[in-house]
Amino acid sequence: LPTTGSENKDVPEYLAVVSKIVSENRGKEMPLPYPDGPKLTVGPVEDTEYHDRPAVVNAWGKFYLPKTTKMEVIGYVEGTSYPCDQLVLMTCEDQKVYGFDGDELHLVASCLNHMFTEGIADPALQSYYHGEPFKDPLAPLDINLIEHLWTTLQSLVWLMLTHLSTKRSKIFKVEVPSPSSLFHLLCSLQLFHKQ
Template sequence: MINIFYILLNPSCLACVAGADYLAWVSGFVSTYRDKILPLENPAGATLRIGGLDDTIYRDAHARVNGWGKFYLPGPVHMQVIGVVEGTSYPCDQLVLMTCEDKKVYAYDGCELHLVAPSVKELKDFEYPASKSYYKGEAFKHMTEEDWDKVRAGPVGRRLDQEHHKRVTLNKSKFLENLKKARQNRGVVR
């Protein structure tokens, strides 16, 4: 095992970078140290294998990965995978660690996104299950009817309406046929 936490703890590495620059720094770090193993103090025996998205079971799950930054946290962010936790008995296929512009570290366990460390500097002591977790769709829980009206009137809402109309039009005859059969089975139509 290699101990490279000193790089993460060096203030000159992280203090001056934010937002997209921070994510670029993290991406470079992951590229440089890919497949290196870091010991974690908590939980005992756990290690972090540094790697990017392509090193996870989600490498081909683009829609799910895209959702990590859009559907869980209060606002949209860009997630950068930093690795996977190994050597634990977590009940998930793979615990993926990532960070975003807020510099906090999150873990995705297949169901929820967990805030596991306030920064990569404190990653050695990460907490899972975390005291703060986010479920898919939580980003929308405080939206008002007015907010939803704006979404429906915007490009996303229009695209969804068009897709719905297309799907209904394509399946209209099948739908009507099934409706007729259901009515016949209930004795409503002969």
């Protein structure tokens, strides 16, 4: 399986080129340098044990990596130390090579060229489990934004309640509590926020 001849990560047709090369070389077996023994059997997803499991195939590009990406299966390897019969190999828009063992998606090479010269990494360079992108739904930027909004909200509530309590105003026909009650309210809000 030849490489695309480019390690440029901005090649828009990368996956189309890979798909064409896989089609042209379908069924060929190619030895990989490491680990000793396994051979890559070139082929699309239809040639793998996942040919009739579209939900699993669909999940590879959506539910394992930090960002949704398109995947192109390049074939499979048998006889590895990964816990599966077929380690399905694929590449995506970032041109890295991943292997799926039935449970986790593993980064096994930084690019196709690396896979053919160095083999597949064993153990994996990095492993991803189903749902990993959703383990921490709030990114650091989001947490900073929430903290800023919380501080702003506290200030606004304090100003509003202080103003209303000095005028003995009513909101929605409910009398505003005295300033000491406001202090207790804000303290309880602060305790709630820290939990």
